[in-house]
Amino acid sequence: MDSPRLLRRCLLAAFSAVLLASAAVTPAQADPTRAAAPEPRAAAAVTFSDTFDGPAGSAVNSSKWQTETGDNVNNHERQFYTAGTNNAALDGQGHLVITARRENPNNYQCWYGRCEYTSARLNTSGRFTTTYGRVEARLKVPRGQGMWPAFWMLGNDIGQVGWPNSGEIDVMENVGFEPSTVHGTLHGPGYSGSGGIGGAYTLPGGQAFADAFHTFAVDWSPEAITWSVDGTVYQRRTPADLGGRQWVFNKPFFLILNLAVGGYWPGDPDGSTVFPQQLVVDEVKVTTGESSGGAPIRGLAGKCVDVAAANSANGTPVQLYDCNGTAAQQWTVGSDGSIRALGKCLDVTAGGTAEGTPVQLYDCNGTAAQRWTVTGARDIVNPQANKCLDVTGNNSANGTRLQIWTCAGTANQKWTVG
Template sequence: MYAISRRLRRGAAVLAAALVASALVLPLKSAPAAAAIGGITWQDEFNAPAGTPVDQSKWRFDIGGGGWGNNERQYYTNSTSNAVHDGQGNLVITARRENPANYQCHYGRCEYTSARLLTAATFSQAYGRFEARIKIPRGQGIWPAFWMLGRDFGDVGWPASGEIDIMENVGREPNTVHGTIHGPGYSGGGGITGSRTIGQPLADAFHTYRVDWEPNSIRWYLDGSEFFRVDPSRLGGNRWVFDHPFFMILNVAVGGNWPGYPDGSTQFPQQMLVDYVRVNGYVPDGNSGTTRLRGLQSGRCIDIPDANPVDGAPLRIWDCNTTAAQAWTFAADGTIRAMGKCMDPAWAGTANGTEVNLVTCNGNPAQRFTLNAAGDLVNLSANRCVDVRENNPNNGGRLQLWDCAGTPNQKWSRA
């Protein structure tokens, strides 16, 4: 799995960055219109009987004790002693003090075990609402987190893949939740960070931690109340890398550059209880309902040939009209529908040149698209744009997926 850094060389610089960023976001500017949040696209309610292992159709494990780039002290396992259902509607991630002779770490022997669960192999999504209800652990050196990494991490590395930390807490700050983004030029101690401090330790009760993520905006919430917001203007000219699918991670780290290390006051075992994790789709503001989709280059609209909604019908551009063949609906699940079927990349393809056609709606994530503020009609699984093949502006020009380039044959608007 991934042996990656979640916080490279954070140390004291992170604390300073967090304080500065927190100051910058208080008071919050007047909120923009909320993103249109669609239906649930993924969830785990953790309702299995006590002792049931993690559902590996939803979660997989990172395993090992390499310090994870932050000089952490735990060894992550896939054992039910570290991650298991409790039979009361919760996933329990447990950090334990162990016999160091049993676990080899990069610096010698690991004194602690814990678990790190991720959806990299099972689920990823661009945009939407990502929320978990969690009762965090406590104590000096304990570092629970609910966070996300760009699905392209394996190709482009960190931080170019992007990282969104939905919830982090360090034990020495029991009342404070941190939310952060990391990307090229703003990673590690330079991450863009905000926080909220409440009147009692977060570990005393369950709280909901969430982000609402849309093109050019991410907002953080604690118990439904917004406490932090970022957009590309906050990056000082650095690149915004949050327009492609991300996967989720839950873990409890022990020690590390940022939280420091357990001391005589730290009690073990420590447990993080997760009541649920839920993901909702995203419907762009103003893009719900039925509309035609007009191309900037041609002035023509996306059309179903001969108004015949057969599976596999290759979509095209045609003179705009008021027929059902051009009446597209942005559905709450992220699909774009006409004549009872969905816009679809052929055979769930993600490569340049994949034909865009019409297929029976089937729940496959490959059928999710978004029309962003820049006029790009983006397939979220491929992270590529709907493109008119060979720049053909004439009736019958066929559609394909292609790398988003900002060219007129890739620009669309509601008509």
């Protein structure tokens, strides 16, 4: 079933009264073959990291985060977001703690009258943005009816184009009445509010997300975004999912962490809700897909992606071969979606999308035939074809040609970069 989700408003200090959203999603079943996958891009560069080290009670690093203030009428949320450290502070043990309290010591006024709750919302606007890469946070969510924690992103041009034209990427949202489930969603022009495009992931065996820390991530490249929980990929979205509507995710976005109380989607707290509640953040990290120099891409039988005969001519076959450390096996995975060796790009021959279309080396030209997504599940996907890099015939012999094929989670489609 779809879960109803309504609009949110961005309360940025630089611009106010900007509508945001939370959307209806169709839960996606995780592929069990993709569990516990190792991290991609071993040589990737960390462009943003906060492990929240500092004395207990101290504020977050103001060079990385700003604090938003105010209420939110558009969702009928109940909290007032405060400045200072009463609702957002370090715990002295390497965590940021965002605390929702049932209190109003300063007589804050909300859309419904005197506010009943306080909480906090932080963002990196004006401090950090990213275009593509792996965006992740290790979090422990609160529990209870009416709780609504989120880790998400907004297009940095929201002040110029407004929402939803800015785009929104929800890495993780949880509502208290679904203790075992989180949601990941895209919002943009024509697919915002209850029309957002997304999916959900549910922990097995009735576990609750509030019981332990979990890592929530998106792997984001041109024309594709992939969501995972603890390395398990549960959905991937491309422009093909938008039904001809505009893909607005090839530009800078900033990060947001918040804990809302109440609202249309989670419902208000009730007699079962215990306060205070806390969203505990262990780490937030962003890594690019850029590796320094080159690195091998290993696959079936431990062999490497190889340019045949180390020949840099256009159209040279790309194959599987014993790893030997030569330049023909040194690949750079770019945040622009390209995978490069010998100064040229991994290319789907003639831009084909059919099963079995071979891949080759070719002059880098920025076309969809040269765009790839390396996922946390170790797939290398060509979004245009919606197919995976594949060893033909599952044959590990030297010289076996590589191709694209429908992603099946099989060993001949699993790759480790670096």
